Amino acid sequence: MLPLSPASLTFTSPFPPPTTSRVASLFHFNFFRRRPPSLPSAAEFDPILTIASTILHPEVRAAAEALGQFQRGTEQLVLAITVGKLDFTTDHVQQIILQVAAAYAAAANIILRLLWEGQEHFELNQQQKLEDALVQSVNGFFTARHFLTDPPGEVNDHILGSIFSSIPPYKVSFLSPILEHCKSVVITLQAHPVRPLAHSRPLSSGSVQEHSDEEVHFLVSLLDAMLLGVKPITLLESQWPTEGRVTKANEKQKMADDEDRARRVELEVMLLRCDLLISITNKRIGHVKQRAVVKLKEEQKVNGSAKGDQVSRAASIHRRTKSRSKSQSICPEDLFVESVSDFDSLATSWEILSEQSLIQCLIFARFLVENNRSGVLSTVLNVNDWLIEADTPCSSTHASAPSPAHSGSSRSPSPPNTSDDTDSAMSFNEETETESEDEDPLLVTHRSPLRTLFSLHDRFEEQRLAVWLSLPTTQRGKTTTWMRGEDGRVGEAWDTFGVRLIMEFDGATLISHGLAADKLDKWTELAATKNAKKMRKKGAKAV
Structure with a gap:
């Protein structure tokens, strides 16, 4: 607090x-x-x-x-x-x-x-x-702001304008460069490899801008401060005057709009935080793979000690039935073909932080749907909807490129380049979709959070798939289980959100926001199964 x-x-x-x-x-x-x-x-x-x-x-x-x-x-x-x-x-x-x-x-x-x-x-x-x-x-x-009994519009504009692109000097929102810089870091993380591949043309020193783990740590803490400040805010009034005659219905709608603005800012910061964490995770994908190998080794040791006598008896039978020298024997550790000699145990487990952040986004999105705030998820924002005067770029040369998480469509994960010669995960973030020709890039600065959330989930699955492919073939386990995240928590949050979401939006609308058709089918199947269970319970009670 x-x-x-x-x-x-x-x-x-x-x-x-x-x-x-x-x-x-x-x-x-x-x-x-x-x-x-x-x-x-x-x-x-x-x-x-x-x-x-x-x-x-x-x-x-x-x-x-x-x-x-x-x-x-x-x-x-x-x-x-x-x-x-x-x-x-x-x-x-x-x-x-x-x-x-x-x-x-x-x-x-x-x-x-x-x-x-x-x-x-x-x-x-x-x-x-x-x-x-x-x-x-x-x-x-x-x-x-908390100590102000009635925060005026110019104070709220610092918050409302924080999620939009702007240029200095800043007259409306002094906080907008925070999110703007985080977006530029996301773009840089997704655009440049840590080092060129062995068969690639060398990159000039000026073409690569590195961002250290410490810098990303700080940016995440800065976004946490933004979230901490926005979360308690229930209403964010715009300075736009209410049109028409003031009625109870208009006042009720105005209050709902003010509540939606506060939650939209909170959601945008939350999604950007997740975008930043997934991007740095993909950037450090080599370390993520190494940690997955180490964890699998530890699990194998635990399972081996738990079996205890069974393993000893099996080894004894094996020695009696087949003569093998010690140099030819294979222990479970030998099954791991990837070297972890340079593994840094103190390195940040970005994959854990990004997974937790994605779960947080999914839970909050479900909360919005369950509380009749689904419009917060689906609305495409125009800066002029919120701000009378804005520090918007006056030409396309000033506009920042949209983050890949804020554009493109959702898609099923495809196996990315799993080469160990780079920590970059550039193939995770490729987007084939382009901006609609009828959209003004200077006005539409934010696509719907649904599109962003669908894209983040796609990138998370692609990241998990890349790590899964790097594990020893005999130790991988089921792909579907692995893709659901640690202990299936991301998959559970995704399914719970989806089953609730399809009650608010039809399939065509969700696909228009970037959801892949196969994921929509999965949600529909889960919803049908859930409804069938409810019907059976009702029938049993009636009897």
């Missing part, structure tokens, strides 16, 4: 303050001890808001000064609230908290642009401080 105490509104600048600022802080502290502390003025937050909304490329020095002033403003606010015991609901306090919320979003915007868009190179220690401050800024924004 978000830290919702007044003290959590204090911002900590990632840049060290100058000596004069430290002296001033001590002076302010001693001054406040003699008289009741006062609220900071709105001017305290103007520099940071100005940089985020008007400066194309923020400079480090100006950003550091603005962030330092923002820190002093939040310290003064918290001191005034805690010592002065001010009422949060008064208009003056609410106005200052509104400024703090906007300033937190601006701080996040400036810090991420310094990290990702600027040419400045930061030392590892300074970069870590910037990353910590970025997460703190996201948390601070949602915390400050």
Whole structure:
């Protein structure tokens, strides 16, 4: 949960303050001890808001000064609230908290642009401080919004606009570069191999942009902060005025739309998080295969020790019936043909994280359907549906390419390239479908979440199939069982979601959103079996 105490509104600048600022802080502290502390003025937050909304490329020095002033403003606010015991609901306090919320979003915007868009190179220690401050800024924004009794439209626009593409300087949503950068990382992970294949033409050093595991870890934690902030929000009002005469029916529909917006943002962040995890898993597919081999070896050892005496008796009979030298004998470990000598036991098990994330998406999608929110899954979003004014690209050259998970159609998994000479899983992410010619790429920035979810499940199955094909033939087990994920959890979540989904959408609609026909048939068969069981139970009760 978000830290919702007044003290959590204090911002900590990632840049060290100058000596004069430290002296001033001590002076302010001693001054406040003699008289009741006062609220900071709105001017305290103007520099940071100005940089985020008007400066194309923020400079480090100006950003550091603005962030330092923002820190002093939040310290003064918290001191005034805690010592002065001010009422949060008064208009003056609410106005200052509104400024703090906007300033937190601006701080996040400036810090991420310094990290990702600027040419400045930061030392590892300074970069870590910037990353910590970025997460703190996201948390601070949602915390400050929580303290607003009636969050205005400009605050909500930072959240609503976060899922759309935008260009600097940012006037509507300071948070949009977060998801935008994550999408670009997803595209890069899916576009470049870790190293060229032996028979491939060498790649130029400038054509490959590497993203480390540590970087992806941080981006996942940043998306987690977004999810943590959005989840408690029940309504996200748009600044678009209500058309026509205000009636009870209109008010009810408006509230439903506001609820849908909040859940749509939550779902988009959740899907992007899953997309990022599946992409890095495919990028590290070589390590995933090695871990699968190690796990299979451990399972074989456990099964062997459990059988105990049976194995010993079988070995004794084998020695009596056939004379073989020790050098010719084969133990279960010898069946594993893939070397794991370079296996790093401390490496992140991305496949586990991506599987958990996909299950989370499926469960949340089923929750939406069961609570009459199926429109959240099926709607194709236009930026102008939510925002009156948007920081949208003015030309196609500024628009980011759509993530493969957000385009194309669902398909049954096909065996990908299983070569061990690369960790890349490029064949997982190939999309043959193209954008519809009648769609404006500058307006339609998000296809339906259903299409995204179907594509993510396809890529998960292709990943599982690639790992299954790398295992020893005699140890693989059934393909259908393996494709359902660890302990069948993904398969169970997928089937439960699908059986409920076909009660809301007909088959043609689901196929139009990218569902493969064979998967639709499977869901239909499961639903028929479930209904037949219900009928038999009803018949037994009637007798």
